[in-house]
Amino acid sequence: MTLKTVADRVGVSAMTVSNAFSRPDQLSAALRERILAVAAELGYVGPDPAARTLARGATGTVGILLTESPQHAFYDEYTIAFLAAITGELARAGLALTLLPSGRAGGVIPARDVAMDGAIAYSCRPGVDGVDWLRKRRLPLVFVDQQPERDHTSINVDDRAAAAAAARHVVDLGHRRVALVTVGRDAPDPREAPSDYMVARQRMRGWLDVLEPAGIEPVVRRSEYDSPEAGAEALRDLLDGPDRPTAVLCFSDALAAAVVRVAEDAGLRVPADLSVVGFDDTPLARRMRPALTTVHQDAAEKGRLAAAELAAAVARHRAGEEPVVRRLELPTELVVRESTAPPPA
Amino acid sequence: MTLKTVADRVGVSAMTVSNAFSRPDQLSAALRERILAVAAELGYVGPDPAARTLARGATGTVGILLTESPQHAFYDEYTIAFLAAITGELARAGLALTLLPSGRAGGVIPARDVAMDGAIAYSCRPGVDGVDWLRKRRLPLVFVDQQPERDHTSINVDDRAAAAAAARHVVDLGHRRVALVTVGRDAPDPREAPSDYMVARQRMRGWLDVLEPAGIEPVVRRSEYDSPEAGAEALRDLLDGPDRPTAVLCFSDALAAAVVRVAEDAGLRVPADLSVVGFDDTPLARRMRPALTTVHQDAAEKGRLAAAELAAAVARHRAGEEPVVRRLELPTELVVRESTAPPPA
DNA sequence: CTCCAGTTCTTTAGCGCTACAGTACGACAG
DNA sequence: CTGTCGTACTGTAGCGCTAAAGAACTGGAG
Numbered sequence: 001m002t003l004k005t006v007a008d009r010v011g012v013s014a015m016t017v018s019n020a021f022s023r024p025d026q027l028s029a030a031l032r033e034r035i036l037a038v039a040a041e042l043g044y045v046g047p048d049p050a051a052r053t054l055a056r057g058a059t060g061t062v063g064i065l066l067t068e069s070p071q072h073a074f075y076d077e078y079t080i081a082f083l084a085a086i087t088g089e090l091a092r093a094g095l096a097l098t099l100l101p102s103g104r105a106g107g108v109i110p111a112r113d114v115a116m117d118g119a120i121a122y123s124c125r126p127g128v129d130g131v132d133w134l135r136k137r138r139l140p141l142v143f144v145d146q147q148p149e150r151d152h153t154s155i156n157v158d159d160r161a162a163a164a165a166a167a168r169h170v171v172d173l174g175h176r177r178v179a180l181v182t183v184g185r186d187a188p189d190p191r192e193a194p195s196d197y198m199v200a201r202q203r204m205r206g207w208l209d210v211l212e213p214a215g216i217e218p219v220v221r222r223s224e225y226d227s228p229e230a231g232a233e234a235l236r237d238l239l240d241g242p243d244r245p246t247a248v249l250c251f252s253d254a255l256a257a258a259v260v261r262v263a264e265d266a267g268l269r270v271p272a273d274l275s276v277v278g279f280d281d282t283p284l285a286r287r288m289r290p291a292l293t294t295v296h297q298d299a300a301e302k303g304r305l306a307a308a309e310l311a312a313a314v315a316r317h318r319a320g321e322e323p324v325v326r327r328l329e330l331p332t333e334l335v336v337r338e339s340t341a342p343p344p345a
Numbered sequence: 346m347t348l349k350t351v352a353d354r355v356g357v358s359a360m361t362v363s364n365a366f367s368r369p370d371q372l373s374a375a376l377r378e379r380i381l382a383v384a385a386e387l388g389y390v391g392p393d394p395a396a397r398t399l400a401r402g403a404t405g406t407v408g409i410l411l412t413e414s415p416q417h418a419f420y421d422e423y424t425i426a427f428l429a430a431i432t433g434e435l436a437r438a439g440l441a442l443t444l445l446p447s448g449r450a451g452g453v454i455p456a457r458d459v460a461m462d463g464a465i466a467y468s469c470r471p472g473v474d475g476v477d478w479l480r481k482r483r484l485p486l487v488f489v490d491q492q493p494e495r496d497h498t499s500i501n502v503d504d505r506a507a508a509a510a511a512a513r514h515v516v517d518l519g520h521r522r523v524a525l526v527t528v529g530r531d532a533p534d535p536r537e538a539p540s541d542y543m544v545a546r547q548r549m550r551g552w553l554d555v556l557e558p559a560g561i562e563p564v565v566r567r568s569e570y571d572s573p574e575a576g577a578e579a580l581r582d583l584l585d586g587p588d589r590p591t592a593v594l595c596f597s598d599a600l601a602a603a604v605v606r607v608a609e610d611a612g613l614r615v616p617a618d619l620s621v622v623g624f625d626d627t628p629l630a631r632r633m634r635p636a637l638t639t640v641h642q643d644a645a646e647k648g649r650l651a652a653a654e655l656a657a658a659v660a661r662h663r664a665g666e667e668p669v670v671r672r673l674e675l676p677t678e679l680v681v682r683e684s685t686a687p688p689p690a
Numbered sequence: 691c692t693c694c695a696g697t698t699c700t701t702t703a704g705c706g707c708t709a710c711a712g713t714a715c716g717a718c719a720g
Numbered sequence: 721c722t723g724t725c726g727t728a729c730t731g732t733a734g735c736g737c738t739a740a741a742g743a744a745c746t747g748g749a750g
Contacts, residue, residue, distance in 0.1 A: 002736055014736090018737065019738095022738080048736055050735085051738090052737055053737090054735085055736075055739080
């Protein structure tokens with residue numbers, strides 16, 4: 001059941017049937033009607049997408065490569081808002097979004113083996129080899145929340161400045177004993193071996209930009225993942241020590257929420273005994289009691305932009321034009337809510 | 346830069362290069378090494394996915410068609426957990442997941458035009474034409490939370506029984522003035538024109554199965570979407586009336602949360618003045634204060650199962666075997682928390 | 691009546707790969 | 721020395737479609 005079947009039945013060439021489906025202006029309305037009618041009668045749905053993809057050189061699909069497993073991505077409200085915005089914007093360009101598992105299963109490496117017109121790499125660490133495959137395939141690429149590269153458009157926020165603003169806030173409140181709860185896989189001392197993950201590294205730098213000049217030596221806790229459990233784990237022992245911190249700066253709202261929970265379980269009041277600052281300003285931050293002081297960044301706008309940039313890059317690529325590489329930096333803003341206060345007397 | 350380029354350079358046939366990449370057991374290790382080395386040197390990444398898809402008849406991708414826009418899907422925690430589980434399970438089978446926008450943009454209808462090996466239709470109403478396209482393409486399909494069809498495996502819960510359990514709970518507590526807040530597009534009287542959306546219809550039936558025999562005439566409020574705003578809107582006028590309901594049964598936790606918020610804004614105490622029951626048992630239900638009484642269903646298991654069934658169906662389809670159609674029904678359980686109590690005296 | 695342009699349909703030539711059916715050749719039994 | 725088998729590689733023939741160029745016909749201007 002192919003174009004040919006329909007063509008023979010109607011008594012025209014295959015090309016004419018192809019045109020009936022894909023380029024209506026290339027034949028008379030009457031013939032087109034007849035072809036479509038016969039196709040319907042034969043149960044022919046339309047041109048096979050795989051064959052069309054090969055012949056046209058375009059798939060109508062772009063991929064997104066997420067940190068670790070896509071599965072993990074769904075636990076973070078920030079990522080979800082980002083994804084939602086992407087799908088919305090892509091739909092306007094008639095593109096579907098494929099979630100690429102970063103690993104390999106049964107010899108299949110999706111980043112290498114899935115047909116697509118372009119891809120977004122979101123928050124990937126340098127080691128993730130999915131990114132490598134995408135690069136090698138010379139696909140139009142947009143990098144979000146990760147190390148920019150010369151040949152590809154990237155979208156980031158000024159994580160360093162944003163983190164510095166958060167640190168400045170607690171220092172201004174008078175805190176001297178500060179803990180940093182962040183993510184990444186490296187040694188706990190940030191100055192020795194900064195995180196391999198660019199965003200974490202930049203936020204760490206931002207925090208230290210303010211804390212060090214103030215003569216504050218922060219305690220650092222790192223967990224591999226940005227999950228609530230990790231946050232809880234990271235903090236638990238901190239609260240037992242004699243020099244318990246009076247303020248905690250967190251890599252994300254998710255970590256901050258966990259920190260607050262652990263602190264309250266330990267009998268501490270937030271913010272009276274402990275100030276906590278998050279990052280991202282997810283819905284969670286507003287929902288929490290006390291509402292979380294955090295750094296706002298616009299996930300929806302980031303997603304919309306990423307999708308729009310990628311769609312444009314794909315269109316240019318298809319037209320044989322030169323790629324346009326942009327470095328976009330979205331604004332952030334410290335949002336002071338109820339989880340921060342001066343340290344206990 | 347194709348297989349041929351590499352083949353000519355090495356001095357072997359294109360087929361041998363294809364085998365070097367895709368079927369290592371078909372050639373000597375030494376030759377394979379040489380081919381891979383030359384390929385790397387030339388910057389040849391591997392077989393072009395589009396061409397391979399056409400020749401093999403398989404894409405390595407399955408689609409998911411979501412109610413309305415995928416964008417909307419991301420606002421619901423239940424759907425998110427479901428998606429997370431799907432991607433996790435699919436990754437094990439080496440499959441990527443493509444989110445199919447249900448609409449059309451610029452003449453592109455993803456459900457018709459995107460190459461894929463199979464698809465999940467999730468919570469789609471009968472009218473959604475994406476499902477139609479998928480059916481016509483004779484793709485392996487799994488239906489989740491929607492009307493089962495003869496030729497395709499479906500996964501559901503017994504929505505009717507689950508809703509009945511929720512209704513039984515409030516009736517047992519002594520409530521006589523009950524409101525139903527649900528979704529769907531039809532007339533407000535459920536007996537006249539039941540919702541076109543099967544899940545909503547079943548839950549409505551379940552509620553009525555209990556309420557009617559008890560002689561209770563519920564007030565019904567329907568909104569088109571399962572969103573918090575819709576829930577708020579639906580309830581607002583109800584609380585003003587003289588015969589204000591003392592219990593509200595909701596289609597989802599999201600709606601229930603909105604109902605609680607509106608009630609509290611109106612000065613009512615939950616559950617003392619108003620009992621509220623949700624559906625799904627999302628994390629939100631546990632997080633709420635008061636914690637929400639709701640019907641538990643396992644989103645992760647549903648997703649895992651859907652993905653596993655689809656992967657199996659795709660494998661069978663590829664092997665030319667007969668499809669196996671299953672009707673899976675997952676268990677539910679009423680979880681009584683703090684949002685329900687006897688009606689005010 | 692000729693010529694040109696516009697419309698409508700056809701022909702040709704792939705897109706880049708893989709399934710399958712070979713061929714060549716060495717090893718090994720009879 | 722012949723026949724059989726297994727391994728390693730090649731040739732052929734598509735997969736189903738579309739871009740691009742060409743042919744046939746129409747109608748109107750000159």
